[in-house]
Amino acid sequence: MIEAYEAFHRRIGNMAERAARDLRPKKQPQYRERHDLTKFSDLNLAPKVLKAIEDAGYESPTPIQAGAIPPALEGRDVLGIAQTGTGKTASFVLPMITLLSRGRARARMPRSLVLCPTRELAAQVAENFDTYTKYMKLTKALLIGGVSFKEQDILIDKGVDVLIATPGRLLDHFERGKLILSDVKVMVVDEADRMLDMGFIPDIERIFGLTPFTRQTLFFSATMAPEIERITNTFLSAPARIEVARQATSGENIEQHVVMFKASRRDRAASEKRHLLRTLIDLEGEKLDNAIVFCNRKTDVDIVSQSLKKYGYDAAPIHGDLEQSQRNATLDGFRNGKLKILVASDVAARGLDVPSVTHVFNFDVPSHAEDYVHRIGRTGRAGRDGKTIMLCEPRDEKNFADVERLIGKEIPRLDNPLGTVAEAESTTSHHAPVEVKSEDKPKRTRSRSSRSRKSDKPETAVEATEAKASESQTQEAPEAREEATVAAKTVEAKPESRARERAPREPREQREQRTSQAASDSKSSENRDRNSSSRSRGRRDDDKKVVGLGDHLPSFIALSFDERSAS
Numbered sequence: 001m002i003e004a005y006e007a008f009h010r011r012i013g014n015m016a017e018r019a020a021r022d023l024r025p026k027k028q029p030q031y032r033e034r035h036d037l038t039k040f041s042d043l044n045l046a047p048k049v050l051k052a053i054e055d056a057g058y059e060s061p062t063p064i065q066a067g068a069i070p071p072a073l074e075g076r077d078v079l080g081i082a083q084t085g086t087g088k089t090a091s092f093v094l095p096m097i098t099l100l101s102r103g104r105a106r107a108r109m110p111r112s113l114v115l116c117p118t119r120e121l122a123a124q125v126a127e128n129f130d131t132y133t134k135y136m137k138l139t140k141a142l143l144i145g146g147v148s149f150k151e152q153d154i155l156i157d158k159g160v161d162v163l164i165a166t167p168g169r170l171l172d173h174f175e176r177g178k179l180i181l182s183d184v185k186v187m188v189v190d191e192a193d194r195m196l197d198m199g200f201i202p203d204i205e206r207i208f209g210l211t212p213f214t215r216q217t218l219f220f221s222a223t224m225a226p227e228i229e230r231i232t233n234t235f236l237s238a239p240a241r242i243e244v245a246r247q248a249t250s251g252e253n254i255e256q257h258v259v260m261f262k263a264s265r266r267d268r269a270a271s272e273k274r275h276l277l278r279t280l281i282d283l284e285g286e287k288l289d290n291a292i293v294f295c296n297r298k299t300d301v302d303i304v305s306q307s308l309k310k311y312g313y314d315a316a317p318i319h320g321d322l323e324q325s326q327r328n329a330t331l332d333g334f335r336n337g338k339l340k341i342l343v344a345s346d347v348a349a350r351g352l353d354v355p356s357v358t359h360v361f362n363f364d365v366p367s368h369a370e371d372y373v374h375r376i377g378r379t380g381r382a383g384r385d386g387k388t389i390m391l392c393e394p395r396d397e398k399n400f401a402d403v404e405r406l407i408g409k410e411i412p413r414l415d416n417p418l419g420t421v422a423e424a425e426s427t428t429s430h431h432a433p434v435e436v437k438s439e440d441k442p443k444r445t446r447s448r449s450s451r452s453r454k455s456d457k458p459e460t461a462v463e464a465t466e467a468k469a470s471e472s473q474t475q476e477a478p479e480a481r482e483e484a485t486v487a488a489k490t491v492e493a494k495p496e497s498r499a500r501e502r503a504p505r506e507p508r509e510q511r512e513q514r515t516s517q518a519a520s521d522s523k524s525s526e527n528r529d530r531n532s533s534s535r536s537r538g539r540r541d542d543d544k545k546v547v548g549l550g551d552h553l554p555s556f557i558a559l560s561f562d563e564r565s566a567s
């Protein structure tokens with residue numbers, strides 16, 4: 001029934017979309033001239049909206065607001081090329097609520113729809129709605145994972161003016177027959193480029209097909225990849241195109257640095273890198289109020305966060321595999337200044353509005369250059385100064401070159417504060433971390449042999465399992481044990497997520513939180529597997545070599561004279 005309805009609707013919708021496209025005026029009016037409007041009161045927003053804006057303390061519209069609000073209020077489609085931090089959320093929320101201030105929603109038929117790539121972003125948009133509708137009687141529902149369907153159904157049943165959702169959760173509700181999208185008058189797609197990265201474009205296309213072709217579309221993306229261009233050509237009708245300067249590339253107030261880092265040994269790379277991160281944090285001293293540390297992989301988010309905590313830093317992780325309640329608590333803590341260091345994955349942190357982050361550390365060079373721009377855009381917001389430091393390993397050099405190409409400038413190199421690799425090792429052995437709490441403080445006075453045991457500590461989740469197996473035989477240094485536990489925990493989570501991947505009907509919300517990192521995670525676990533097998537190959541080769549006696553005990557030494565004489 002639903003499929004038949006959908007197929008029919010899609011056919012009609014596609015015909016209408018095509019017809020609308022053909023009727024499009026060849027020359028599209030430009031709204032750039034209206035950027036010079038300097039007052040919200042010039043924008044024709046509802047008086048109650050203006051009052052809420054005044055309460056929020058905004059003095060004048062940002063360029064994306066000045067550009068997008070007038071055409072949106074005229075009922076036109078808008079294509080906003082702007083990233084987070086430019087005020088783009090208000091640029092669609094303010095006209096939407098002005099347009100919706102008249103009329104009422106019917107049961108299960110929302111009057112408007114906002115699609116966001118992640119739960120956090122959706123929740124943030126919902127907060128914006130609350131701020132700007134404080135003097136209005138508009139209802140909203142937030143459809144994201146981690147919230148029970150039942151609660152969401154109750155709201156939808158009552159009828160909502162604004163539905164804010166991640167694409168998967170929205171389609172889940174639709175497929176359960178709980179939602180009718182034929183009354184949607186305004187549809188917003190936020191962070192379309194991130195939707196593309198996360199593999200949601202087919203879902204978005206499907207949702208477009210479920211809404212009336214007469215709807216108004218407000219479409220936002222930080223970049224215009226060819227696939228995004230295609231979608232906008234298909235589904236937007238004569239949009240007003242507003243492009244605002246990219247915050248990060250133009251952001252002169254962000255001091256950017258990179259430290260080229262090479263580990264003394266491949267199997268020490270991870271721990272030496274974490275040591276370097278701690279040193280860089282320490283060196284910032286008082287200047288560092290709060291920081292976000294970005295890692296490419298969720299496993300590393302956990303490991304880095306645990307390791308920082310162990311060394312006495314106030315750190316907590318955020319990534320898509322964590323419980324929603326934990327993610328919310330962590331974010332709240334970070335926003336209200338209780339938490340100092342947020343260790344984050346790209347997906348979880350994308351679009352988050354944390355107004356005053358003094359520092360961003362890139363523990364890894366992001367594999368998509370575009371993510372660098374988003375990451376560093378967390379700092380230096382609203383005209384404040386910000387500082388960002390990235391760690392670049394030799395294997396990251398290609399990605400690093402992509403980043404420099406994208407931002408169109410060279411990122412100044414910082415000397416490794418730990419000096420050469422050899423110095424780094426000696427520093428590791430003799431200096432306690434500045435902020436270590438006594439009970440967490442890892443033992444720094446290790447004997448030579450215990451230091452060499454440290455080098456055996458597991459650096460990756462894969463190695464951690466091996467380490468766990470041999471735990472009873474090897475007496476590890478406390479620090480190594482700590483790292484092993486962290487890594488092992490992440491390993492335990494893995495089979496479950498693999499099982500989810502194989503499940504025939506996986507809840508989409510989980511997919512949403514996972515998709516964008518799945519590729520990099522699997523790639524990295526491939527690499528880890530490759531690295532670990534090459535490491536074990538290396539170990540076997542070492543075993544064959546006999547250079548002096550050292551730790552090596554050639555087998556003939558172990559034979560007794562009796563046995564030799566017997567053979």
Ligand code: AMP
Nearest residue numbers: 058060061062084085086087088089090
């Ligand atoms: P966004 O790009 O939507 O993530 O917004 C970034 C931040 O800018 C949010 O904290 C908004 O509250 C704030 N903001 C939005 N519009 C304005 C404005 N016109 N003046 C000052 N701050 C604003």
